[in-house]
Amino acid sequence: xxxxxxxxxxxxxxxxxxxxxxxxxxxxxxxxxxxxxxxxxxxxxxxxxxxxxxxxxxxxxxxxxxxxxxxxxxxxxxxxxxxxxxxxxxxxxxxxxxxxxxxxxxxxxxxxxxxxxxxxxxxxxxxxxxxxxxxxxxxxxxxxxxxxxxxxxxxxxxxxxxxxxxxxxxxxxxxxxxxxxxxxxxxxxxxxxxxxxxxxxxxxxxxxxxxxxxxxxxxxxxxxxxxxxxxxxxxxxxxxxxxxxxxxxxxxxxxxxxxxxxxxxxxxxxxxxxxx
Numbered sequence: 001x002x003x004x005x006x007x008x009x010x011x012x013x014x015x016x017x018x019x020x021x022x023x024x025x026x027x028x029x030x031x032x033x034x035x036x037x038x039x040x041x042x043x044x045x046x047x048x049x050x051x052x053x054x055x056x057x058x059x060x061x062x063x064x065x066x067x068x069x070x071x072x073x074x075x076x077x078x079x080x081x082x083x084x085x086x087x088x089x090x091x092x093x094x095x096x097x098x099x100x101x102x103x104x105x106x107x108x109x110x111x112x113x114x115x116x117x118x119x120x121x122x123x124x125x126x127x128x129x130x131x132x133x134x135x136x137x138x139x140x141x142x143x144x145x146x147x148x149x150x151x152x153x154x155x156x157x158x159x160x161x162x163x164x165x166x167x168x169x170x171x172x173x174x175x176x177x178x179x180x181x182x183x184x185x186x187x188x189x190x191x192x193x194x195x196x197x198x199x200x201x202x203x204x205x206x207x208x209x210x211x212x213x214x215x216x217x218x219x220x221x222x223x224x225x226x227x228x229x230x231x232x233x234x235x236x237x238x239x240x241x242x243x244x245x246x247x248x249x250x251x252x253x254x255x256x257x258x259x260x261x262x263x264x265x266x267x268x269x270x271x272x273x274x275x276x
Contacts, residue, residue: 005098050081183255195269
């Protein structure tokens with residue numbers, strides 16, 4: 001069976017009662033659209049959500065392996081419904097496909113709908129102070145890279161011990177053939193302990209802080225941030241800026257990978273990431 005990702009939240013569409021409509025979105029972790037439905041705010045509760053999920057289960061012929069949500073509000077609304085339907089529910093910032101679908105709707109769909117009201121500028125999210133990466137797991141070498149989007153599906157044919165490639169096709173977007181997904185390769189001879197640690201922490205996103213001594217930060221699913229690497233080399237700073245530019249072109253999509261050596265084609269760990 002498949003895994004689903006879900007969001008139930010206030011939309012930027014104003015309904016007949018001059019109040020924002022809420023919207024329920026469900027897709028598979030592979031990016032296949034399953035369900036989307038607007039409803040009045042008074043209707044957006046656990047009972048309504050449970051009815052929609054029950055109908056989806058019947059339509060798709062079975063219960064999903066799990067449902068992932070990325071918002072606390074969606075989790076609280078979904079929990080009673082999922083418990084009643086015996087569906088495992090997990091709150092995780094690694095619910096990547098639903099976030100990308102939502103971003104697509106915000107850019108391409110909502111502005112064309114009747115009743116659209118542009119959302120107010122969101123307040124900056126307060127992020128935790130970054131801490132030192134475990135010294136015993138630091139990579140011996142690392143480097144920026146890029147993967148052709150057209151080859152993403154091929155990774156599912158490779159034996160990778162650790163990681164998560166949650167989707168390879170988005171129903172809502174045609175990826176340009178020339179598009180490349182930026183990423184970071186971590187090289188460590190003893191690759192498994194590093195990959196295992198990443199698997200346990202749940203990598204969410206990489207970010208770049210440019211300063212006299214610049215840094216690559218790794219955010220993980222426990223709302224932690226780690227100083228993965230620091231550098232002051234001008235060429236490396238230019239590569240980091242290119243990494244961010246590519247990531248922005250792909251609406252925040254990027255990856256992190258672990259290998260035992262640059263010469264070895266073995267990939268010990270690979271995770272698709274989504275910047276918030």
